[in-house]
Each structure stands twice: as C-alpha cells, then as structure tokens.
Amino acid sequence: MAGVCAVLTGVLVAGCGTASSPPDGDGTAPTTPELADTITVGIDQPPDTYNPGTAESSSIYNAYVGNLTQQAFTTARPDGTLVPNEVYGTYVKTSDDPLTVEYTFAADAVWSDGTPIDFDDALLAWAALSGAYSGDGATGEGDDAEGDAPAEGARPGLFGAASTSGWALVEKLEGEPGDKTFTMVFSEPYPDWEVLAGGFMPAHVAAEEGGLSAADDGAELVEAIRTDDVEALAPVAEFWSTGWSFPDGLTSLPDLDLIPASGPYRYESAAEGALTLVRNERWWGEPARTEHLVFATVGADEMVQALENGEIDVFDQANPTTDMVTRLSALGDAVHVETGESLAYSRLDLDSSSTGVFDDVRVRQAFGRCVPRQDLVDKFARPIEPDSEILQLRELVPAQAAYDQVLDQVPVAAEYRDVDLEGARALLAEARVSTPLRVRVLYAAGSTLRADQVALVAASCNQAGFAVEGRPDPDLFGTLAQRGGWDAAIFGWYASELVTAGESSYVTGGGLNFGGYSNREVDRLWTELGRETDRAAALELRTRLERLLWEDPYNVPLYANPGLLAYSSVVSGPAYNPTQYGSSWNAQTWTKASG
Known part of the structure; x- marks a missing residue:
C-alpha cells in the first residue's frame, strides 16, 4: 500500500496527501529551544522509490514518506474517510453524465525547487497512468478492460504503471502550459473518482531527463502528449518508470534536483537504509513542527530494543508479535503503546x-x-x-x-x-x-x-x-x-x-x-x-x-493483522492509524522534548 494512494495490495499509489493543514506563513518555523530537531521513525523495509506509481514500486513505506513529501487533492484519515486537501487545491464535480470534475491547484503550490505545480504535472500523470501509451490499447488490467486507444506507432511498455484503474476512463486532459486548472472527463462512471486525482510527479524533471525542455511551463512535454508524439515521449516514459528508483538497500538518493517535494518535508539524504527528510522551506501550508524526520530501517525483532536505546523514537507494526508486546510492556512509562484492529x-x-x-x-x-x-x-x-x-x-x-x-x-x-x-x-x-x-x-x-x-x-x-x-x-x-x-x-x-x-x-x-x-x-x-x-x-x-x-x-x-504503535514518552503527536498510510499520517505535527 505512496497524491493518490493505489494499492500495492490494496496498496494505494503515489503521495497520499495526509499532511495537509491550513496555509500559514512562508514555510519556515521558529526554532523552539526546548524541542529536539530530529525524530526517528523505525521501519523494517526501506522505501524503494520516489515514484510509487510504477509497477516496480513495492515498499509499503513509500506511502509513509509520501504522506509528507507528495500531496494530492484529498487527504486520507485513519478511519478510512477522505477529506478535501484544500491546501493543495480544490475540486468540484460539475457533471454526472459524463462524470466531469474540475480541479484547481493552489495558486502558491510549488515543488520544493520553486517550480509551479500546474498543468504539465497533471497531463504527465494522465499519460503515465491512463494506459494510453501502453502499446496495446488495454489498461494492462484485464482482457476486457477498456481504455484510450494508443496512438499509432505507440511503443509497448511506455510508462510502467502499477495500475491504470480509473485513469483509463479519463479522456486526455486539455489545457495550456502554466494553467492551474484542469478538467477530468470520464468515459464511464467511476466509483472512486474522488481519490483518483493524484500521482502527480514533477513533469519538469521528467521532461528534462527525457531530452525535452522544461521551459515555458513544460510546453514541449505538453505538446508531445497533445500530439501523441511517442518518439518524444519514449525517453520521458523510461525515466518516469525507472529513473526515480532508489538503489537497493537505500544506500543513497538520486540527485536531489530530480526529487523535489510538494509537501511539508523534502528529501535531504539517505545512507545505509536510513532516509532523512528536512522541513520544506517552500511548503505553502503550515510548517512542519520538527526540522528533520529520519526513517531508519530496523529489523522487526530489533524495534523494541532500538526504541529503548533511543535509536528510534517511533515505530508501528501491522503484524506485531506477542514477544514484542511483552517487551514493550516491560518498558513502563518510558513508552506509549497503542494497539487495535487493522486493515492489514x-x-x-x-x-x-x-x-x-x-x-x-x-x-x-x-x-x-x-x-x-x-x-x-x-x-x-x-x-x-x-x-x-x-x-x-x-x-x-x-x-x-x-x-x-x-x-x-x-x-x-x-x-x-x-x-x-x-x-x-x-x-x-x-x-x-x-x-x-x-x-x-x-x-x-x-x-x-x-x-x-x-x-x-x-x-x-x-x-x-x-x-x-x-x-x-x-x-x-x-x-x-x-x-x-x-x-x-x-x-x-x-x-x-x-x-x-x-x-x-x-x-x-x-x-x-x-x-x-x-x-x-x-x-x-x-x-x-x-x-x-x-x-x-x-x-x-x-x-x-x-x-x-x-x-x-x-x-x-x-x-x-492486529496493529500496534509505540513511541517514546518524550514524543508528542503520534496517533494509531490502522490503514496503509501508517504512523506518519500526521508526522508534520510531531515534536520531541530535547535532552
């Protein structure tokens, strides 16, 4: 289970947008001397990609990171409900027949490199996730599935999306480079339309890495998709599918210029299975409370010891063991533990x-x-x-x-x-x-x-x-x-x-x-x-x-699976989340007492 969230298994794809909050300030937060500047989250599998919309994306922890670095038009809550993420943008259903939804990115929505989030990002999502350039006209999800027919000469395998469900019913988006508004028109009714508008990746990065200019608000990429220029799109699709993958074991990150963020945190570094996020100074919503969040890979059997030693501050488990619960109980007031039913x-x-x-x-x-x-x-x-x-x-x-x-x-x-x-x-x-x-x-x-x-x-x-x-x-x-x-x-x-x-x-x-x-x-x-x-x-x-x-x-x-959340008593803010979005769903609000 990493915008729209599509199911690795039921796992949702792309950034989940769970870090929304009312706009406030310029993306910076005052330093509070009494609070630590880093909180470390224990995970038992490292994230494996910046783009969880690909078929090769597999780590459930892509969603944990995506909660904080990649936004969407809706926000998922622990009770499974969706609420509009108006910090990122707004949407309105304008017709039921055909199903038509108008979306508008926030006027001040920008990637962490300062590039506006606008029409080329939405159009790239359509090209990648609709199956239009899969080469056979199908969505890649069933012999009877229907989708936009590929352009003449389309190459099989363009854009290796994990799923085209929903997007395959969306007509090609129309708009101009730099537009903040786009409209999704569906060829058939789609029950989960409200969660669909996500999976937005930085089109300016994909365009440049695919040999196109990112100038003029991505005009070259927009024109290539508008005219079904598969020759121009092929290298863009190759980068979208493979260029954002992390090395095995998360020993490092791609060049940071390739992985800008659209949430309250951005990528900073990675080494030996540990990913460090830093507060995104260009985030236009309420600033994250803690400067750094670290996602550290720790074996499931070592989580409790790591928490006791102060090596990590928070961890959750979708399938905890009896031994884990017993050992946590022995730590007494030094930790807070929550258990409950899970959707895992x-x-x-x-x-x-x-x-x-x-x-x-x-x-x-x-x-x-x-x-x-x-x-x-x-x-x-x-x-x-x-x-x-x-x-x-x-x-x-x-x-x-x-x-x-x-x-x-x-x-x-x-x-x-x-x-x-x-x-x-x-x-x-x-x-x-x-x-x-x-x-x-x-x-x-x-x-x-x-x-x-x-x-x-x-x-x-x-x-x-x-x-x-x-x-x-x-x-x-x-x-x-x-x-x-x-x-x-x-x-x-x-x-x-x-x-x-x-x-x-x-x-x-x-x-x-x-x-x-x-x-x-x-x-x-x-x-x-x-x-x-x-x-x-x-x-x-x-x-x-x-x-x-x-x-x-x-x-x-x-x-x-029963679920469990455990965190140090010096940390404030974590709350149990039984869904695939995990404990980081509200991590931008967490704080840790220093010392």
Whole structure:
C-alpha cells in the first residue's frame, strides 16, 4: 500500500496527501529551544522509490514518506474517510453524465525547487497512468478492460504503471502550459473518482531527463502528449518508470534536483537504509513542527530494543508479535503503546502462471486446504487481539462493516476453513502431479514471524503431498515481480474502502498480480465493478468476486493483522492509524522534548 494512494495490495499509489493543514506563513518555523530537531521513525523495509506509481514500486513505506513529501487533492484519515486537501487545491464535480470534475491547484503550490505545480504535472500523470501509451490499447488490467486507444506507432511498455484503474476512463486532459486548472472527463462512471486525482510527479524533471525542455511551463512535454508524439515521449516514459528508483538497500538518493517535494518535508539524504527528510522551506501550508524526520530501517525483532536505546523514537507494526508486546510492556512509562484492529492482513500468493507450480487450479485448491489458518490465528494474532479470526474474504476484513454481510453469501469459503489433508491429497492425485511437490515460499528476510509461519504451513502441508521450503528474501517484492524464482509468498497487504482497490492484484496482467493469475470472469466482474457507482450494487459485485476467488483461488487469505504503535514518552503527536498510510499520517505535527 505512496497524491493518490493505489494499492500495492490494496496498496494505494503515489503521495497520499495526509499532511495537509491550513496555509500559514512562508514555510519556515521558529526554532523552539526546548524541542529536539530530529525524530526517528523505525521501519523494517526501506522505501524503494520516489515514484510509487510504477509497477516496480513495492515498499509499503513509500506511502509513509509520501504522506509528507507528495500531496494530492484529498487527504486520507485513519478511519478510512477522505477529506478535501484544500491546501493543495480544490475540486468540484460539475457533471454526472459524463462524470466531469474540475480541479484547481493552489495558486502558491510549488515543488520544493520553486517550480509551479500546474498543468504539465497533471497531463504527465494522465499519460503515465491512463494506459494510453501502453502499446496495446488495454489498461494492462484485464482482457476486457477498456481504455484510450494508443496512438499509432505507440511503443509497448511506455510508462510502467502499477495500475491504470480509473485513469483509463479519463479522456486526455486539455489545457495550456502554466494553467492551474484542469478538467477530468470520464468515459464511464467511476466509483472512486474522488481519490483518483493524484500521482502527480514533477513533469519538469521528467521532461528534462527525457531530452525535452522544461521551459515555458513544460510546453514541449505538453505538446508531445497533445500530439501523441511517442518518439518524444519514449525517453520521458523510461525515466518516469525507472529513473526515480532508489538503489537497493537505500544506500543513497538520486540527485536531489530530480526529487523535489510538494509537501511539508523534502528529501535531504539517505545512507545505509536510513532516509532523512528536512522541513520544506517552500511548503505553502503550515510548517512542519520538527526540522528533520529520519526513517531508519530496523529489523522487526530489533524495534523494541532500538526504541529503548533511543535509536528510534517511533515505530508501528501491522503484524506485531506477542514477544514484542511483552517487551514493550516491560518498558513502563518510558513508552506509549497503542494497539487495535487493522486493515492489514496476511496472505499467501501462489504462482498461478502457465509455468508455475500452481498452474492447475486443483493444486491451488489442495494447498488452500492444507494451510493451517486457525493455528496461525491462534499463535500469531489472538495473543495480541483476542477477537482475531480466520480471514475468509479477500477484499474485506472483519473490521469493515460489510464483511459479515458478504461472508454470509459466500458459503464456499467454509470449505477451506478447516485443514483437510485428505481432500488436499485427493486433489493432488486428481491433478496427476508428482509428490512431494516442492513449494518455495518467499518471505521477508529478517522476519522471524514469517519464518515461524512458513514452518507451521510446512508442518501441515508436507503431510498432504507438498514439500514446503522457506525462502527468506531481502527484496521480497522485487523477486515477486520476476516469476520463476518462487512458488508462493507470504506477506502483508491492506484492505480498503475503495471499491476498485484490489483490481490490479487479480485481473489479467494487473501490475500487482504477482502470480500471473487469469480468469476471464474475474476480469469481467472487475471491469463492471469499476463502472458501478451505486454502493449496494457494487457490494453485490464484490460478493460475486469473492465466490469466484474461492472457486478458482489465486491466493490464500490468512488473518487480519492486529496493529500496534509505540513511541517514546518524550514524543508528542503520534496517533494509531490502522490503514496503509501508517504512523506518519500526521508526522508534520510531531515534536520531541530535547535532552
């Protein structure tokens, strides 16, 4: 789950705009001698890109940084609601047929290098996220998905977007270089239109790195997109897709001139997995309270010790261990700890591609029947959240109001509730696969929690005819993006109130469909869901999807993760956030007592 926020899994894409606040001053804040100038946040995976809209973007912590460095027209709150981010700009829906929305960037909205945020930034977002230049005319998210046809001679692969959901329905934006206002006209209704206008990257940087001039408010880039000049756009698209990536392990940052910010913080430096942000002096909203925020990579098992030692000041966990909670309790009044329900959940994805171990649906069904989901809940979730239960849906979690209503209409889910080793063996025999069937299960290196969970899966599934092997990987999502080196993967993802959030995980060719799953009826239902603005009708479509995804499963949902936030008693401001935007959703307001 890193403007608009689109789901790595349900993960949202681009900066989430959660740092909005009323305009006040010139972006500088007075120094308060009693307050420290740096707060350090512990994260267990480094951010991997400045542009989380790409298919290669994988770290959930891109969103943590994007909260503070990249804005959008809406702000996401911990309760899942969206509110207008009027510091960044304003918007108004002017028509329902066709759906038309007029957006206006704030008059004083500028990138941290001083370049105005205006029409070329919006037009570049359309070019990159609409699928118009994907080369085949599709959105890249299902055989039946519709989008703007590519220009004649368009090159396959231009702009490697993680998802084109929603944007594929938007007509090419019209306007002039330097305009602060643009209008989005949709070819079909789109239920999540209000969260769509984001993913804005600095067009002047992409243009210059792609060989175009950024002069005259990006006139050359605007003209290239206006005339579908794919020859001119190809190097711009290549840079948009790859040029903003961070080196493995976050050993450094790209040239700072390439990564200007549009929020209360901007990038300053990175080394050894630690990213330092500094207050953005050109931010036109209320200044951040603390001069520096550092996101330091720390192993999940080392978080509590790092907090006790003062190496970090804050951390949150979407899947904390019992040991972590016990150790935090032992620190007494030195720390504040908050726990609660979370929209995060754990799942097992399977390589369902034509060359994958799980190509045959019967093998996927067999694996689903041997995974000991109740044991996983009892051992890893209930000690922290006593009401935890097996997750029996893929697009909703128990904390969401519609979960029980939908589950009541998906009786097939009950077939997988209990371990059925005999049924699993029968399915493998029916599929005529040689047993024991080797299954390499990826998980994040350094996570003893995931290692223990894989061991529990192996203990059960190895009795059914599988040979499960745990494979820790320091670049889990990078490896997932390249099939052939894995058979299954266990990781955390986020549910969302957005109707279309999960589309790219399940449709044919979806940017987050790591295992190559393909089902034409699933594709068709997602296309229909993406056009349905009536919430009741949309819920019925989601119910049909849930049934289908059990009948022809791609993955195995495990359980909704309990959530935890811990921070030093000398820090003020953090508040628990169960969504994918994480603890940094209001970090611009945090302070730390000095000394």
